[in-house]
Amino acid sequence: MGAIYRREMNAFFISGVAYVFLTVFFLLSGIFFFNGVVGAGTTETSSMFGSMFIIVLFLIPILTMRLLSEEKKNRTDQGLLTAPVGLWSIVLGKYFAALTLFVIAESIVFVYSIILAYLGNVIWSTLLGNYFAMLFLGAAFIAVGLFVSSLTENQMASAIASMLALFVLYLFDSFANNVSSEIIKKLMASVSFYSRYVEFTQGVFNLSSIVFFLSTAFLFNFFTVRVLDKRRWG
Amino acid sequence: MIEVKNLTKRYGDKQAVNNISFKVEKGEILGFLGPNGAGKSTTMNMLTGYISSTSGQILINGVDILEDPKKAKSYIGYLPEIPPLYADMTVDSYLGFMYDLKKCKLPRKAHLKEVCDLCKISAVRGRIIRNLSKGYKQRVGLAQALINNPPVLILDEPTVGLDPNQIIEIRTLIKKLGKNHTVILSSHILPEIQAVCDKIIIINKGVVAADGTADEIAKNITNEHKMTLRIEGTTHTANDKQEIVDALKKIEGVKYVRADMERERGIYDYDVEAHENVDIRRAVNNLCREKGWNILMLQLSNLTLEDIFLKITMGDIVPGRDKADIVEKPAPKIELSVKDGELVANADDASDNNGGDK
Incomplete structure (x- = not known):
């Protein structure tokens, strides 16, 4: 797993994906920070985090699009799958590489908090709560993106399909409002990424939501392993 | 060292490989010979655990590839048809990656140097793989297979796309490696197999059409x-x-x-x-x-391996089984031509009476 993790980290920077991802992330979050926090004359960061949901949604597919689809296209997967490593090591190596880059991006909020500390009192509990909420959200989204990337050889298709998948997950709330059946409504609300995430930004630290994000991450990594395994049996 | 029993691979209705069995001992070089699409790569992909078999068993050094894939794979160095190279890495960082991936315990610097020297890529170690010529890419692929000094080497068309000098170099290298490795290599180029291999398996339409040394095969059929x-x-x-x-x-x-x-x-x-x-x-x-x-x-006319190959692959004859057939059938009219050191054959009559998979 270590070897794959290190190679992916290098590949992010060699291919330039890391720079694009970090630049766009820093730029957009900076705008939200300036408008929503500094401009509004508050040290309350929740609105910034609320807006960042949508950036995460569109940026994570950029991060994950090539992880497995490129391997398949260039036939480098033959090298990985015939090496003495398990499928989980391959998938998790890639997964944690993407997650690491996401954490680097997300940690920009600590720079913002230093700026805030000059201007006023930072409410650290909400800031940290939000930071971890976003971390867990990213952990789940990356797993979804990695899974989509395992399904296709085409990077663009991979990116667009995972954006779509994440967007549909995001829209679950609005769908749920239009469903008449109470049970289905409840079910859809319970798998809503957005409402769970927003809960955090409002200062509610809900353990069940953390479990939800982590189990989503696990589930999609498991699916990815299954896809790789199934291809061998095709 | 390698034992394959009744190996079969089916894709839907298509039998890609049908009931192949063979054995390769330590220090032998086995050549897989067959026209394009005969099932060579499929067999090799099964041997290396890249794809699974529909039925049958593969033992590498006594370890079943399906039961303990990690252990079995650790015995194998594999050069697939398209070398699995990451185009944006340098040769050095790529080989370092494969070294880590294979969890190699040999002294890192010395081992990588040895492998690079053996494959003659020491001069390009700092270069990005994308910018290398086809011949160098192939050699980097071979170097990758040699990392961790695996007892079994499986090479799928190792000389394809190389110029004649490079072909000779790679062949010499394979022969050298064959002294202390078990090597399986595939090719549709006859002289190559004849020059390098101790044992030959001719595979056609997914079945073993002939096996043995070149002389044995010739004896069987003439x-x-x-x-x-x-x-x-x-x-x-x-x-x-x-x-x-x-x-x-x-x-x-x-x-x-x-x-x-x-x-x-x-x-x-x-x-x-x-x-x-x-x-x-x-x-x-x-x-x-x-x-x-x-x-x-x-x-x-002693039949050369080329004659045998053509006879087997064009005439649908499995030697030793249907001798009567051989006698009755007029020799198929075949136009031979040599193109880029490769034998190209065209049958005049396309009366392919295998009942088949066209």
């Missing part, structure tokens, strides 16, 4: 006494040809006579096949003396 004659007639016209063919046919023990091309002005070659254990050379000589013809050439 029971006929065949020769090529070049006879100069008296008139140097096409009439000669007919007369000679008729006369040759009358010799006792002759089974089959065919006039071949005009090799010299008005002089033709004749393929003559006699029954087994009948020596007709003297009778031919006598005949020519009587008629006043001159024998300009008499060549006993």
